[in-house]
Amino acid sequence: MNSDLTVEIGSLHLKNPLMTASGTCGYGDELEDYFPISRLGAIVSKSLTLKPKKGNEPPRITEVSCGMLNSIGLANIGVQRFISDKLPVLKRLGAEVIVNIAAKRADDYVSLAEIVAGLPEVKGLELNLSCPNVKEGGLEFGSDIAALGRITDLVRRVYPEVLIVKLTPNVARIGEFAKAAEGAGANGVTVANTYVGMAVDIYRRTPKIRSITGGFSGPAIKPLTMAKVFEVHNAVKIPVIASGGVFGWQDAVEYLIAGATAVELGTVLFRIPDASTGILDGIQSYMVREGLESLRELIGSLKANLDRMPHK
Amino acid sequence: MNSDLTVEIGSLHLKNPLMTASGTCGYGDELEDYFPISRLGAIVSKSLTLKPKKGNEPPRITEVSCGMLNSIGLANIGVQRFISDKLPVLKRLGAEVIVNIAAKRADDYVSLAEIVAGLPEVKGLELNLSCPNVKEGGLEFGSDIAALGRITDLVRRVYPEVLIVKLTPNVARIGEFAKAAEGAGANGVTVANTYVGMAVDIYRRTPKIRSITGGFSGPAIKPLTMAKVFEVHNAVKIPVIASGGVFGWQDAVEYLIAGATAVELGTVLFRIPDASTGILDGIQSYMVREGLESLRELIGSLKANLDRMPHK
Amino acid sequence: MELSQVLGTRSLGGNLFITRFRSPNIAFAVLPGQFVMVSFEGVLDPLLPRAFSVCDVSGEDVFLFYAAIGKGTRMMSELRAGDMVTMNGPLGRGFPDVSAGKMVWIVVGGSGMAVVPLLARRLNRRDAKFEIFSGARTESHLVHFDGISTRDATDDGSKGYHGTVVDLIKESFQKDKPDKLFACGPTRMLEAVQSEFGGTVPTYLSVEAPMACGMGFCQGCPIRIAGGEGYYLACKDGPVFRSDEIDFGMGGDSE
Amino acid sequence: MELSQVLGTRSLGGNLFITRFRSPNIAFAVLPGQFVMVSFEGVLDPLLPRAFSVCDVSGEDVFLFYAAIGKGTRMMSELRAGDMVTMNGPLGRGFPDVSAGKMVWIVVGGSGMAVVPLLARRLNRRDAKFEIFSGARTESHLVHFDGISTRDATDDGSKGYHGTVVDLIKESFQKDKPDKLFACGPTRMLEAVQSEFGGTVPTYLSVEAPMACGMGFCQGCPIRIAGGEGYYLACKDGPVFRSDEIDFGMGGDSE
Numbered sequence A, B: 001m002n003s004d005l006t007v008e009i010g011s012l013h014l015k016n017p018l019m020t021a022s023g024t025c026g027y028g029d030e031l032e033d034y035f036p037i038s039r040l041g042a043i044v045s046k047s048l049t050l051k052p053k054k055g056n057e058p059p060r061i062t063e064v065s066c067g068m069l070n071s072i073g074l075a076n077i078g079v080q081r082f083i084s085d086k087l088p089v090l091k092r093l094g095a096e097v098i099v100n101i102a103a104k105r106a107d108d109y110v111s112l113a114e115i116v117a118g119l120p121e122v123k124g125l126e127l128n129l130s131c132p133n134v135k136e137g138g139l140e141f142g143s144d145i146a147a148l149g150r151i152t153d154l155v156r157r158v159y160p161e162v163l164i165v166k167l168t169p170n171v172a173r174i175g176e177f178a179k180a181a182e183g184a185g186a187n188g189v190t191v192a193n194t195y196v197g198m199a200v201d202i203y204r205r206t207p208k209i210r211s212i213t214g215g216f217s218g219p220a221i222k223p224l225t226m227a228k229v230f231e232v233h234n235a236v237k238i239p240v241i242a243s244g245g246v247f248g249w250q251d252a253v254e255y256l257i258a259g260a261t262a263v264e265l266g267t268v269l270f271r272i273p274d275a276s277t278g279i280l281d282g283i284q285s286y287m288v289r290e291g292l293e294s295l296r297e298l299i300g301s302l303k304a305n306l307d308r309m310p311h312k
Numbered sequence C, D: 001m002e003l004s005q006v007l008g009t010r011s012l013g014g015n016l017f018i019t020r021f022r023s024p025n026i027a028f029a030v031l032p033g034q035f036v037m038v039s040f041e042g043v044l045d046p047l048l049p050r051a052f053s054v055c056d057v058s059g060e061d062v063f064l065f066y067a068a069i070g071k072g073t074r075m076m077s078e079l080r081a082g083d084m085v086t087m088n089g090p091l092g093r094g095f096p097d098v099s100a101g102k103m104v105w106i107v108v109g110g111s112g113m114a115v116v117p118l119l120a121r122r123l124n125r126r127d128a129k130f131e132i133f134s135g136a137r138t139e140s141h142l143v144h145f146d147g148i149s150t151r152d153a154t155d156d157g158s159k160g161y162h163g164t165v166v167d168l169i170k171e172s173f174q175k176d177k178p179d180k181l182f183a184c185g186p187t188r189m190l191e192a193v194q195s196e197f198g199g200t201v202p203t204y205l206s207v208e209a210p211m212a213c214g215m216g217f218c219q220g221c222p223i224r225i226a227g228g229e230g231y232y233l234a235c236k237d238g239p240v241f242r243s244d245e246i247d248f249g250m251g252g253d254s255e
C-alpha cells in the first residue's frame, strides 16, 4: 500500500510535495534528459524578468564547506521568450509549471503577473522578493515588510491563480514577513532564498565571486532554514514551501515535520539531477514504515513544547 | 625571518591574533593539557553570570552538515568562583585573560563589569549580547540597537579596560549594531555569536535539542560570518574579532583579509584542542611566502570594488 | 592525543566491527571504562569526533569495538590499513579498582560489551574475580569475545535466560551477591540496574551521552546530579558514575 | 549519468594521476573534448561534482587524467579499486570533426594534455593527420602519454623549444600551416592562441570555467560572446568554442 503524497497549496493540487527551486534546473525542460519531469509536484521556472538579462560578470560561483555561493544575477531569457520557447515544451512534457518572477520596480512585478495571468499552462506564480545578487533583485523589497506587503497586494489584484511569495532569510524575524504576505493575499510562502555569504581567495586577496558577496545554498544552510520554516509555520496559516539544502529524503521529511507542505530541490540538482526520484521513494518507504497514510499526518507534526524556546 | 603577528585591540597588545571563543574550552585552563596556553593571543572565558547557572536540560548538542547546534544555556560556575578558582590558575599559566559576561538585565551587566574591573589579571571584557539559547541570554538586547548601545554605554562607564561587544549575527544589518557599540565606547566588536538553527529527529518527530532551536557553529557558518565581518569592517573603525567556523589557518587568513584584527577559535577546539599551534604556523608560513612582514599589511587588505556589491 | 594508524578491521557480523589502531600512548595509559574521541583526517563532515570505549589493548595497539550506525561509525568501518585518524584520549573516569579476591558482576547490554575485554584483563591481573551478564534482544544481538565467557539473557529466550539481563541478575542475587556491580549498556538498562541494585551493592554505571568534545570543554553532555540541582559532565566526571551519584531524569534551569 | 566503479589509479609523478573507471555508457557515447562531472558517493564535502575531460576510453572503461590540486581531485586520487563514484556525462560540445587527410595541430598547455589520447585515437580512425604541440614551464611539468609523440616547448628551455608553445607554433607557421588548430590549456595560453592564430586558421579552444552543474542548469560558467552582449555557457555551449565565437574579457549587466 502506498501512502498519499498529494498536497495542496491554495487551489493548486500537487501529486507530491517535491518542486524544483528557481534557477537550479535551467527552465526545467533540461531535466527531462534525466527523468520524466511530469513526476514532479511542480517545476518552478528560473526567475523571469520583463526583458532578458545576461547576468553578472564571472566568477559567479564558488564552493564552500557543504555549500556554494552564487551570484548569477538573474541571467534569463525574459518572460516573453520563456512563454514562446519553453512553456510549450514543458506543457508537452506534462509538467506542472509555476513561474517565478523578479523585477526592480513594483510596477514591473505587476506587468509580469499580468502577462502570466492569462496562460493556462501556468499553475501559479512565485514572487522572488529575495534575490541577494542583483541591485534590483527584490531583496530591498523583501527586507522591508511594508514594501513586501504592497507588492504582494498589487500582484494579487491582477493574478487570480495561486500566488506564492518567496522570502529572504536575511532578516531578523522572517515570521513577520510571512504574515505580511499572508495578509496581502498570498496562498503560500517559500522559505527561503539564499543567505548572504562570502569567500576570499587568500592568494589573490580578492573575493572568490565578483560581486563580493553571493547567495549561500546547500546542506550547510539547512539548519538555518529549518528554524525559519518552523518559525513561519507557527506564524501563518497558509502553506509553507521549504527551500534550503535538501539532498536526501531525510531532509525533505525533516522539513515536512517542521511544518512545510512542499519542498523545493535546488543545489542538489547540480549533482543529482534526478534526486526527486530517490527522495520520493525514500518518503514513500518512510511513510509506510511509520504507518502514515497521508502526508497530512506528517506535515507540521513536530512534537515540541514552544515554551522551551528561548526566543519565540 | 618571522613576520610580526602582534595585533592591538584598543590598549590591549596581543602576541598573535588567535583567541579562544567563549564557551568552547571550558574556562581555558583545561587547554593546558594539550599545549601551553600562554602561546595564545588571549583566552576568552566561558560566559559568566552573577550567580552560577546549571544550564539547559539535555539534549544540548547535535551535529549537522559541517557544523553543530548547541543549547548549553550558559551553564557556568558564576563570576565569583571563576575569580577564586580559575583566574589564579590562568594567571600562573601565563594566559592573557578576557572575561566574557552575560546577564538578563542591564544592571547585572554593570555589576559583573564592576566585579571584574578591579582585577589586574583580567585584560578585557567581552559582552555577550548575543546568546541565542537562554531567555535571558542577551539576544533580546543584542537584536535591539538602542538596548545594545545603552548597555555598552553603562558598562563603559564602570569598566576602564578594553571593552569588546560580541554581536549576534541574527539581525538584518549587523553593521548598524557594530556602529552602536562603537558609538557607546566599545574598543572592539566580536563578529559573531552562533546562528539560530534547528534539526529534527525524523523517527521521534522531536527537535534534536531540547530547546527546539540552538546555536549553529562550525565551518558551515563561515561564509555567513565572513560576509558579516566584511560588513562590520566597512562600518566601524574599531577592531573586528572574527568568530565563526575557523578550522584551518586558511580560514583565519580569510578573516584577516576580510578585515578582522583577531580571530577566535571555537568549535574546532572540540576536535583539535591545540588547533592554534597549527594555525599560527600556517599563518606564519603564509606571511613569509607572500612577503608580508606584519599582520597590519594583511588585515583588511581585500581588493574589492564595493560598487560591485548588490546591497551595501 | 595522537595520530593513530589503522592496522585493520574485522567484521563481527551484522553492523559490528573491531578496528585495531597503532596508538602507543593511549594503549599505555588507558584504564578500563575510559574512552577515546576519534576524528577523521581532512574530513569536515562528520565534523565532531566520535566517542568509543577502549575495548582492549595489545602492546602499542588499541582496539575499538563498535556498531556502524551512522556517518562516523560507517566511515570508521571503511578505513583501511595505513589510514590515519586522530585519537584523543584516554578520556574520562573509568571503572574503580577492585581488590584481589573480590567478586565483580559486570552487566552489559548489546554493544556495551565493548568495555569487557580490557576490564576482564585488568581484573585478572588484579586477581579479582568477575562474572559477565550479557543481555540482548535476541541471540543474534548478543556479542561475544573469544575467551570471555558470559551468562546470557535474551528478551525472546533464543539464547540463555529468557528475559532481561536485569531479571537474570535479580534471580542470581537470590543465591549469591557480588562485592561490586559494573554496568554498561543502554540507558533503560542502566536505569533498571540503578533502581534494582543500586541500593544493595556498590554499583557503577557507564553512561552514554551525546558528546561534542569529550574533554569538558563544551558542557554538551550533562548528567543530572542525584537529588541535587546541577549536572555532572558525562565526559569528564564520568562516563562511569557510582550509581547513587546520578539521576537519569532531566532538570535544567528552565524547570 | 552512471554509477562507475574505480578500477585503479596510476600515479604519473608530481600531482598527476590517471584513474580508470568502469563506465560503459559514457565510454560508448563520448566524443573527444567532451567532459564528465564526477561526484563522490555519500560525501557532502566536497559538495559539487568536479569536471574532467574524458582522457581516453577502452571498451567499457573511461580514463580520467588529472592534477590533484584541491579537495576533490585529492579525494579522487585516493579512491581505491571497487570504490564507486557518480559520473554524469558525456557533457558539452567537443572538438569538431576532421575529414580524412586533413591536418590538425593540437596545442596543449600543462594538463590540457588530458584531451589528447581520445582525440588522437579518433583522428587516427578518421584517417586525419595531426601534430601535437605541448608547452609547460619546465621539463618536469610536461605531460607525455605512451605512444603519443609531441613537439615540446618549455619556458626555461629544459626540454624542446625554449619559449612558449605559442611561439613554437608561430615559428612552425612559417614553414607550414594546418587545416585546423585545436587548443586546450590555461586561459592565458588560449588567449594567445586566439589572438595569434584565430584569424588565420579555423581555431577551436577548449575553455575551463568554474562549474557547479555542467548541464546548463546553474548559469555559473559564463563565457562572453564575441562582440555581442551576453554569455555562452561553457558547459553546454562549450567547452570547445570556435575561436571567433568568444571573448575572454568580462562584461555583465553591471558594466
Ligand SMILES: Cc1cc2nc3c(=O)[nH]c(=O)nc-3n(C[C@H](O)[C@H](O)[C@H](O)COP(=O)(O)OP(=O)(O)OC[C@H]3O[C@@H](n4cnc5c(N)ncnc54)[C@H](O)[C@@H]3O)c2cc1C
Pocket: B062, B063, C035, C046, C048, C049, C050, C051, C052, C053, C054, C065, C066, C067, C068, C069, C070, C071, C072, C073, C074, C111, C114, C115, C207, C208, C209, C210, C211, C239
Ligand atoms: C563514552 C562513550 C563511549 C562509547 N563507546 C562506544 C563503543 O565502544 N562502541 C560503540 O559502538 N559505540 C560507543 N559509543 C557510542 C558512539 O559514540 C556512537 O555510536 C557514535 O558517536 C555514532 O556516530 P555516527 O556518526 O555513526 O552516528 P550519527 O547518528 O551519524 O551521529 C550523529 C551525532 O550523534 C552522536 N551520537 C550518535 N549516537 C550516539 C551515542 N549512542 N552516544 C553518544 N553520541 C552519539 C554522534 O557522536 C554524532 O555527534 C560511545 C559513546 C560514548 C559517549
Ligand SMILES: Cc1cc2nc3c(=O)[nH]c(=O)nc-3n(C[C@H](O)[C@H](O)[C@H](O)COP(=O)(O)OP(=O)(O)OC[C@H]3O[C@@H](n4cnc5c(N)ncnc54)[C@H](O)[C@@H]3O)c2cc1C
Pocket: A062, A063, D035, D046, D048, D049, D050, D051, D052, D053, D054, D065, D066, D067, D068, D069, D070, D071, D072, D073, D074, D111, D114, D115, D207, D208, D209, D210, D211, D239
Ligand atoms: C570542462 C572542464 C574540463 C576539465 N578537465 C580536466 C582534466 O581533464 N584534468 C584536470 O586535472 N582538470 C580538469 N579540469 C579542472 C578540474 O575540474 C579542477 O581541477 C577541479 O574541479 C578541482 O577540484 P578540487 O576539488 O581538487 O579543487 P578545489 O580548488 O578544492 O575546488 C574548489 C572549487 O573550484 C572549482 N575549480 C577549481 N579549479 C578549477 C578549474 N581549473 N576549472 C574549473 N573549476 C575549478 C572546483 O570544481 C570546485 O567547485 C576541467 C575543468 C573543466 C571546466
Ligand SMILES: Cc1cc2nc3c(=O)[nH]c(=O)nc-3n(C[C@H](O)[C@H](O)[C@H](O)COP(=O)(O)O)c2cc1C
Pocket: A021, A022, A023, A024, A046, A047, A070, A072, A074, A100, A128, A131, A166, A192, A193, A194, A215, A216, A217, A218, A219, A221, A243, A244, A245, A246, A264, A265, A266, A267, A268, D218, D219, D220
Ligand atoms: C545557482 C543558483 C541560482 C538561483 N537562482 C534563483 C532565481 O533565479 N530565483 C530564485 O528565486 N531563487 C534562485 N536561487 C535560489 C534557489 O531557488 C533556492 O531557494 C536556494 O538555492 C536554497 O535552496 P538549496 O539549498 O536547495 O539550493 C538560485 C540558487 C542557486 C544555487
Ligand SMILES: Cc1cc2nc3c(=O)[nH]c(=O)nc-3n(C[C@H](O)[C@H](O)[C@H](O)COP(=O)(O)O)c2cc1C
Pocket: B021, B022, B023, B024, B046, B047, B070, B072, B074, B100, B128, B131, B166, B192, B193, B194, B215, B216, B217, B218, B219, B221, B243, B244, B245, B246, B264, B265, B266, B267, B268, C218, C219, C220
Ligand atoms: C558549545 C558552545 C558553547 C558556547 N558558549 C558560549 C558562551 O558561553 N558565550 C558566548 O559568548 N559564546 C558562546 N559560544 C559561541 C562561540 O564562542 C562562537 O562565537 C561560535 O561558536 C562561533 O564560532 P565557531 O564556529 O568557531 O564555533 C558557544 C559555542 C558553542 C559551540
Ligand code: FES
Pocket: C210, C211, C212, C213, C214, C215, C216, C217, C218, C219, C220, C221, C233, C234, C235, C236
Ligand atoms: S562532551 Fe564536551 S563537555 Fe562533555
Ligand code: FES
Pocket: D210, D211, D212, D213, D214, D215, D216, D217, D218, D219, D220, D221, D233, D234, D235, D236
Ligand atoms: S556549470 Fe552550471 S550552467 Fe554551466
